[in-house]
Amino acid sequence: MKKCFAFLLVVVLSVVLLAGGTPKKGGTFIIAHWGDPISFNPDAKVDDAGSGIYGCIFSKLITLDADYNVIPDLAESWEVSEDGLTYTFHLRKGVKWHDGYPFTSADVAWTLNQIRTHKEAPAWKNLVDVENIETPDEYTVVIKLSRPYAPFLGFLAWYGTWIMPQHLYDITENGSPVDWLSNPHNQNPVGTGPFKFVEWVKGDHVTVEKNPDYFLGEPYVDKIVFKILPDENTALQAFLNGEVDYDGNVSNAQISILKRIPGVVVKMKPAPSRYYIAFNIGGRESPFHDKKVRFAVAYALNRKEIFDKAIKYGEVAEGFYTPAIPWAYNPNAKMPEYNPQLAEKLLDEAGYPRQADGYRFEAVLVYFQGQEWRDMATVIKEQLDKVGIKVKLEEYEIAAYIEKVLKAKDFDITELDGFQGPDPDNLKLRVGSDGDINVMGYSNEEVDTLLQKAGELSDIKERAEYYFKVQEILSQDLPMYVIGEVASRNVHKDYVKGLPYELTGVVGYNNYAKVWLDK
Amino acid sequence: MNHFGRFLARRIVAAVILIFMVMTLNFFVIHLAPGDPATIMTGIEQPSQEVVQALKAKYGLDQPIFVQYIKYISNLFRGDLGYSYVYDQSSWSLIRERIFPTLILTITGSVLAFIIGVYLAIFVSFLKAKFGDTVVSVISYILYATPSFWLGLIMILIFSSKLSWFPTSGMFNLRETYTGFAKIADFIHHLTLPLLTLMLIQMPVFYRVTRASILQNFKEDYVTTLTAVGISRERLFRKYIVKNAIIPPLTIFGITLGFAITGSALIEIVFAWPGMGRLMLDAIFRRDYQLILAIYFLMAIFISIAMILTDIVTAIVDPRISLT
Numbered sequence: 092m093k094k095c096f097a098f099l100l101v102v103v104l105s106v107v108l109l110a111g112g113t114p115k116k117g118g119t120f121i122i123a124h125w126g127d128p129i130s131f132n133p134d135a136k137v138d139d140a141g142s143g144i145y146g147c148i149f150s151k152l153i154t155l156d157a158d159y160n161v162i163p164d165l166a167e168s169w170e171v172s173e174d175g176l177t178y179t180f181h182l183r184k185g186v187k188w189h190d191g192y193p194f195t196s197a198d199v200a201w202t203l204n205q206i207r208t209h210k211e212a213p214a215w216k217n218l219v220d221v222e223n224i225e226t227p228d229e230y231t232v233v234i235k236l237s238r239p240y241a242p243f244l245g246f247l248a249w250y251g252t253w254i255m256p257q258h259l260y261d262i263t264e265n266g267s268p269v270d271w272l273s274n275p276h277n278q279n280p281v282g283t284g285p286f287k288f289v290e291w292v293k294g295d296h297v298t299v300e301k302n303p304d305y306f307l308g309e310p311y312v313d314k315i316v317f318k319i320l321p322d323e324n325t326a327l328q329a330f331l332n333g334e335v336d337y338d339g340n341v342s343n344a345q346i347s348i349l350k351r352i353p354g355v356v357v358k359m360k361p362a363p364s365r366y367y368i369a370f371n372i373g374g375r376e377s378p379f380h381d382k383k384v385r386f387a388v389a390y391a392l393n394r395k396e397i398f399d400k401a402i403k404y405g406e407v408a409e410g411f412y413t414p415a416i417p418w419a420y421n422p423n424a425k426m427p428e429y430n431p432q433l434a435e436k437l438l439d440e441a442g443y444p445r446q447a448d449g450y451r452f453e454a455v456l457v458y459f460q461g462q463e464w465r466d467m468a469t470v471i472k473e474q475l476d477k478v479g480i481k482v483k484l485e486e487y488e489i490a491a492y493i494e495k496v497l498k499a500k501d502f503d504i505t506e507l508d509g510f511q512g513p514d515p516d517n518l519k520l521r522v523g524s525d526g527d528i529n530v531m532g533y534s535n536e537e538v539d540t541l542l543q544k545a546g547e548l549s550d551i552k553e554r555a556e557y558y559f560k561v562q563e564i565l566s567q568d569l570p571m572y573v574i575g576e577v578a579s580r581n582v583h584k585d586y587v588k589g590l591p592y593e594l595t596g597v598v599g600y601n602n603y604a605k606v607w608l609d610k
Numbered sequence: 611m612n613h614f615g616r617f618l619a620r621r622i623v624a625a626v627i628l629i630f631m632v633m634t635l636n637f638f639v640i641h642l643a644p645g646d647p648a649t650i651m652t653g654i655e656q657p658s659q660e661v662v663q664a665l666k667a668k669y670g671l672d673q674p675i676f677v678q679y680i681k682y683i684s685n686l687f688r689g690d691l692g693y694s695y696v697y698d699q700s701s702w703s704l705i706r707e708r709i710f711p712t713l714i715l716t717i718t719g720s721v722l723a724f725i726i727g728v729y730l731a732i733f734v735s736f737l738k739a740k741f742g743d744t745v746v747s748v749i750s751y752i753l754y755a756t757p758s759f760w761l762g763l764i765m766i767l768i769f770s771s772k773l774s775w776f777p778t779s780g781m782f783n784l785r786e787t788y789t790g791f792a793k794i795a796d797f798i799h800h801l802t803l804p805l806l807t808l809m810l811i812q813m814p815v816f817y818r819v820t821r822a823s824i825l826q827n828f829k830e831d832y833v834t835t836l837t838a839v840g841i842s843r844e845r846l847f848r849k850y851i852v853k854n855a856i857i858p859p860l861t862i863f864g865i866t867l868g869f870a871i872t873g874s875a876l877i878e879i880v881f882a883w884p885g886m887g888r889l890m891l892d893a894i895f896r897r898d899y900q901l902i903l904a905i906y907f908l909m910a911i912f913i914s915i916a917m918i919l920t921d922i923v924t925a926i927v928d929p930r931i932s933l934t
Contacts, residue, residue, distance in 0.1 A: 137651060293704070322879050490650050
């Protein structure tokens with residue numbers, strides 16, 4: 092008991108210290124948000140705009156904090172069996188849905204089963220190894236897997252796994268079950284999160300008010316308004332003019348302006364996402380099927396220059412996995428260093444000598460709309476030109492890009508980024524032979540085996556060894572060339588305290604329960 | 611049926627046929643664009659083919675395109691504008707919420723642009739003010755070439771950020787909970803900058819067309835004759851020239867109103883004005899076929915009505931144009 096009290100005291104004190112002073116109650120916290128959610132069914136579809144708001148209204152079984160650690164949410168503790176097949180979650184007692192209905196293990200089982208049976212659900216694939224879900228009592232959930240899968244907890248805490256109210260969704264109309272996509276509560280959500288839904292004026296704002304019964308304690312601010320500001324310049328002006336307190340739609344170009352403004356906090360944190368170029372290895376005929384040509388490109392590129400001119404914020408990348416998840420990052424598997432003479436030599440060896448016009452061959456660099464992508468492509472074109480590779484730039488809007496690059500593999504080089512957490516198992520998606528985002532068409536049996544084995548181990552040190560080996564192989568095969576590490580950005584007025592990025596280990600990455608306004 | 615009734619019936623039938631043809635063309639053109647809703651819905655991060663196939667099956671996107679077309683047209687005849695794949699709602703329910711903000715902005719903006727543009731042209735021409743004509747013409751040329759997006763941002767920088775006269779964006783002050791007259795005043799306060807931007811973008815067209823039309827009229831024989839018989843300049847202007855010169859801008863006004871539903875999309879984005887234009891752009895980017903088609907359908911109806919009304923008004927203003 093004493094230990095428990097001491098622990099609570101430490102947590103409370105750290106929250107107070109980290110958040111900078113004694114929290115004040117009241118006020119309206121306004122966030123500039125870049126887009127409307129597509130609905131408030133948080134598990135049904137990929138919805139990046141919605142996911143920024145769901146954390147206020149809903150809770151998960153377990154969640155990720157801003158440093159990508161798995162932390163408790165509706166489950167206060169959990170155990171994993173020796174064989175790695177059984178996960179037992181112990182739920183918090185006394186939690187209520189926003190409509191006053193008691194939350195129980197049945198809600199968890201119902202939600203996860205819905206995700207498992209709806210292929211359009213973004214987390215569907217992460218739950219394919221779930222064999223069954225049992226609820227021995229109202230506060231215990233037991234999930235059994237068909238095979239040991241260590242990344243399971245990370246994925247359960249990540250995306251599209253918000254617990255939904257069974258009593259409002261498991262309903263029938265004229266004798267037929269109501270599809271969860273057309274349930275009226277998708278427009279009027281009921282959750283267990285720190286804030287209750289008030290209104291959604293489409294295209295304008297979403298308002299939530301504090302839930303006094305929230306299980307982590309009553310939130311400090313009375314209301315949060317997500318003001319939909321699709322244009323980043325307008326969002327910046329609204330932020331500077333005091334119409335919003337937190338700018339959630341900041342571009343790289345605005346960071347340097349914001350850093351100079353008194354009263355504005357700009358906090359950058361390493362994020363498990365990286366800018367890279369992918370070579371066409373397994374798709375249509377391309378010079379990049381030849382490893383020598385890929386290495387030649389890597390030697391010809393000066394990624395510091397590309398980073399400084401196009402990306403500007405974050406870090407220049409050195410390795411083949413994100414350093415934001417340090418235990419799986421191999422610091423010895425590095426990108427080739429800039430050496431244009433070696434690039435020229437390799438290109439000659441690969442059978443691409445300079446022609447009469449000075450060029451060796453032409454390559455198509457495909458990218459999608461966005462300033463940093465355009466800037467990156469321009470610098471890459473200029474650098475490759477120097478070693479005799481003529482680059483033709485092709486820019487597409489995102490739908491056409493998906494069609495051309497992901498489906499038709501009709502490119503030589505492309506630019507990408509994307510979330511590489513919460514677990515290195517995600518590498519399967521990018522470099523596994525049947526990975527969904529393996530745009531390169533890269534296939535290496537050894538890599539596949541290592542990734543498969545790493546996912547089945549529970550010991551983090553053992554897993555790390557496998558991932559280190561994968562990165563070594565990648566540094567020899569070079570299916571991609573990584574340029575920069577993305578930094579997540581938190582831009583707010585200095586009177587806003589207790590934001591999720593300051594409270595790792597306490598609240599989820601988009602949970603504003605501890606935010607307070609010091610004014 | 612009288613003369614006017616026959617005219618109206620003929621125009622309505624023609625409009626219905628035209629709308630049907632436009633929608634058929636739209637349907638196939640939209641489906642020809644690269645990318646499909648299912649792939650976009652799964653995104654770059656989760657493009658699993660199993661998920662894409664499941665989504666296609668769910669929304670009937672795996673059916674042959676002709677089957678989809680028949681279904682779309684038969685739904686349309688039943689008054690069903692279609693189902694948004696992205697939002698899982700009827701297209702009409704999504705449009706309904708956005709139509710008021712757009713109409714209030716675009717109709718007010720177009721009417722003001724018309725009145726001010728035409729008035730300025732008449733005023734400058736009547737005064738024969740060479741200097742005034744040059745100044746207004748130069749300004750109108752500049753505004754005509756100005757992108758609405760850019761002008762909107764400049765308006766925000768001047769009137770919101772520098773002078774603090776108007777809010778940056780949105781329809782209401784979200785920190786306050788006004789009701790009654792205060793709420794209306796807050797709405798007008800928020801509406802002013804987007805309205806002003808739209809008006810400045812549209813006004814040059816009305817100014818230039820009216821001006822050109824007046825100058826053209828001055829060259830007509832009837833003006834020479836009337837001047838020769840000693841009619842006063844004011845009477846000549848008011849009774850003859852203005853009446854004749856107003857026809858071309860009136861026609862343009864009709865077209866402008868027709869495009870009002872979606873014509874202000876970029877201005878809506880800059881000022882975060884929650885209208886139809888933004889909904890349309892979003893639907894296009896997400897290839898939300900049924901929602902795009904529903905918006906185009908309403909646009910086609912709106913344009914047809916506007917064109918018929920323009921014909922009627924034109925005939926009333928100028929009796930030489932018969933309703934045939």
